[in-house]
Structures are given as structure tokens and as C-alpha cells.
Amino acid sequence: MRNFHITYPICEIVNPNNCDTAIATILVKDPCDFDNSSDSCNVIINIYIYANSDDTNEFLNIQGIERYLENSIEIYNRWGVLVYNVDGYNNDLKSFRGISKGRLTFKQNSKLPEGTHYYLLKYTKSNGSTIERTGYLYITHK
Template identity: 40%
Template sequence: CGNILTASTPDISTTPACEGTITYTYTFTDCKENTHNWVYTYTIERADFTMPDNDGKTVACTADIVAPTVPAVTDNCENTLTASTPVISTNPTSEGNVTYTYTFTDCEGTAHNWVYTYTIDDTIPPTIPVLADVSGECTVTVVAPTTTDNCAGIITATTSDPLTYTSEGTFIIHWNFNDGNGNNIIVNQNVIVDCGGVVLACGKILVHNAFSPNGDGINEVFVIDNIGDACNSDNTVEIYNRWGVLVFETRNYNNESNYFDGVSRGRTTISQSSGLPTGTYFYILNYTSVDNDGKIITNKKDGYLYLTK
């Protein structure tokens, strides 16, 4: 009859979780209750999503590596995608790369990786230590020194030179400090062996280079034999810790009323109440002496001093 029919309210199908179809069904009914449906179908097909560029950073040490900030990634429908737990590559033994790989997956299962690469490039050499001369009478054994490194921490030196010397003279040990990342330094140390000693009218100076100030009444102070004799009482004693800090100094050291008992008494005072810690120290003894002919001689002795408790 040419009458325009009005469509019903559409019956809308359930929205799929990802891909699929959505239908809108409209019903047209005439005056005699004749009905027909008209269906409009949306086909949903996800397009691939775009990833940001991979990123990275150069660091000196593996200790500088932390989990990177992950970029925001959305699918083609502007839904924010969540990154997976990263897959982290194994740390290299020295220099090399460490990667953090994150996977982003949309509802269709399309996945892309975002990779953050740390390049480890250590160009900083170990700290150059100041190595004092090692001296002794007739036999001298040297302990390998240490230094610090920005990545390796404490480094112990190596050498192809001998560590024990039994003949008189001055020798040089060439110490190699290597951080394992291709950075190394060579530091020389003098070894002085004196088999003659200094003979004094009042007796020979002999330094006892170990003592234990622990309150048991035995070996409580740093003893220098014959230092209190009248012919060599004019002396100075300086003691340094391993970092070169002066922890004790005095004039006219005598083992009895003016001595070092493990308590700091230098330009920089360190823990006077508890005493200095166990460790290796370095002493410098300057003194004048009178030889058998009555001549005044200026002398110097130095070396390691071991303090234990």
C-alpha cells in the first residue's frame, strides 16, 4: 500500500572480547502483523599495533644496571597493553651487553618485543696507591698490596718479581693492578735490605715490628731496642695506617714513658677510646746516634708494623 513502516528498537548482539561480529537486528511489521528482519553486521578484525623503538644505555659496571622504565604501549583500539615480566640476559664476566626483553601482547595474541640494552664499558683504571718502601735487616718478605676499583672493589696486585729478598741492596717490585675489564696500572715499590745494621756505642737499634695491645701484659707496646740510650734519645717516631693517615707521632720515644700502645695520637685522632683496629701500619723512625768514634750520625728506619689484639 506504500505505507512507510517504522523499524523496531534494534536487537544488538553481545560485543566479542576481541575479534568477531556485532549485529544490529531491526524488525519491520505491517498493519496485518506481517514481520521481516533487517540485519546490519559489524565485522571486528584487529589490526597490528605499533611499538616504540628499542632503547639502551652505556654504563661502567654491572652494579649500575637497574630495571629500565617500560614505555606505554597501546593496541590499535587505544587499549593499554601490559608488558610481560622481563627476560634478562646473563651478566658478562667483564664488559659486554645485558638486555631486558619485555613482550607486549594484544587480545588477538599478536605479540611484539621491546628490548632495552645496557652496554658495559669500563674505562676507569684502578686507583693508584702510594706504596711505601719496605725495609728490613738481611731478609725482607713483601706482602702484595691492594687498591680500589670503581667496579671490582678491592684489587690485590700481582707481580712476576720475587717477594722475598735475602741479599743486601735496594730492589724494585713492579706491581700490576688489573681490574679484569682491560684497565691496569703498574706501581713500583722499593725493597731495602740492610745486613750491616747501625752499630752504636750504646747498642744496636732493633725494631720489633709486631705487638698486641690486648691487656694481657705481654707485648703491649711497640718496642724499639736501645732507643732510650743516652746516645740516641733524640728521635722521632711516626706511624701511619694503610691509607696514609698519621695516627701517632712523638719525639724522644723511649719504650717506657713515651711509647705507642695502639692508641691514636697523631695529627688526626682516630677512636682514642677503643684504640686502633688490628691491621698493618707503617712506621718511620728518625734518630741520631753516636758511632764508636764519637761521631753523630743521622739515621732513618721505616717498615711495616703489625698490630694484633
């Protein structure tokens, strides 16, 4: 949210020396703040991870997540086992790169197998409403 101030003179037509100054304040809000609907300014989730070290789609890219500092994500394998979770996901230091951080089934810090995994993403908008998104993502090593 940003404020812009515009200052301009107001003068009488018949008496141009009789002037005053007016200040207009314009408040520009993020479009996401205008309603609580779950489809307003949602993030965009790239569901394909190519964990092959070619620097293309190496992590779960969530476009727009930087607008929502209060967020969390959980990632499950096809058997419903939690393999990754973090608060404050940010596409940088806290990003899912197809590596297990879970305690069960897979050794921690090992590559997850190729295939379909599932996510639960939660983020809080500035108006206090919480959005939950669920879906699948696909990991490949090719």
C-alpha cells in the first residue's frame, strides 16, 4: 500500500489573485486486498521439477509467494508420507528441490523418486484471510 500526494493551486476565475493550495492524497492498494475470494491474486505454482542440475526448473517455483510472508507448505509422496515441510517458503533459501526432509520412508536429504507428489500450501493475505491450495507436482531427474 502506498500513498501519493498531489499538490495543486486553486484560483478564482474572476479574481486570479485569490488562490489557495489543495492537496489530494491517493491511496494505492494491492489488488489482492479488495476481497476475500480465494481466486483473487492467487499465487501460481509451477508443478514440474526437473531435478537434473541443469538450472532449469530445479525447484518448486511459486510465483507471487513473496507477497505472502506468512505461508507454509507440506509435500507428501504418493503414499501420503510427509517428505518436506517449511514455514516461510520463498523460492530461494527455503525452496523444495526434490530432496526429502522427512523422517520416514526416505533417508533425509536424499533425492525423492521420480513421479507424482502432492502439496498443501497455506498463505495469509494482508486482510487476514487464509488461502489453502492443494494439488500435485511432478518430479523428474531426466
